[in-house]
Amino acid sequence: MPSKIIRRNSKIHGQGVFATAPIKAGEEVVEYKGKLRTHAEVDDEYGGHDDGHTFLxxxxxxxxIDANIGGxxxxxxxHGCSPNCKAYVIGNEDDDPRKDRVVIEALRDIAAGEELTYDYDIQVEGPISAEERKLWACRCGAPxxxxxxxxxxxKGVKRRATA
Ligand SMILES: C[S@@+](CC[C@H](N)C(=O)[O-])C[C@H]1O[C@@H](n2cnc3c(N)ncnc32)[C@H](O)[C@@H]1O
Ligand SMILES: [Zn+2]
Structure with missing residues (x-):
């Protein structure tokens, strides 16, 4: 099936992804690809220089999934606070964490030309400092x-500051 999306400049931040044709609610838009790495590996490589930008x-x-490599x-x-897409982690019959995949699906009908967004759902252990708030400021423009x-x-959910 031909791709219905393209990368181009975004008003939200840098480059974004836009629909080139109408996308139906529930349609799988694209898989999030990249190199499969352990948390320890990415912490070793990228930890300690949190600049509010991530391809993880x-x-x-x-x-x-490290999309810096093979993304x-x-x-x-x-990211959007009123997103038109959602990222789903899809499990597998073998229950093998290496075989899980991430697919981005449309949450509603999307018109050609609209920018795609999903909620990164980046959860951090508190408290969040003023500097972190600034680094991770959202400019999605949603009301x-x-x-x-x-x-x-x-509570009970341990996540790191990666998308
Ligand atoms: C996966 S990249 C998305 C592509 C990015 N626009 C670029 O050109 O590199 C994720 C990074 O984009 C930026 N970004 C994404 N959504 C944003 C938003 N709603 N507001 C501000 N920055 C955003 C943040 O720096 C985030 O870490
Ligand atoms: Zn926002």
């Missing part, structure tokens, strides 16, 4: 924009 997607407790167009999709791409982790 937490796949599960064991693995992260596809999905890595350019920006309900929370002003931040990060939020405090829900």
């Amino acid at each position: 997607f937490i796949l599960n407790d064991d693995y992260v 596809n167009v999905a890595r350019w999709i920006n 309900n924009c929370t002003g931040s791409m990060i939020h405090l982790a829900r």
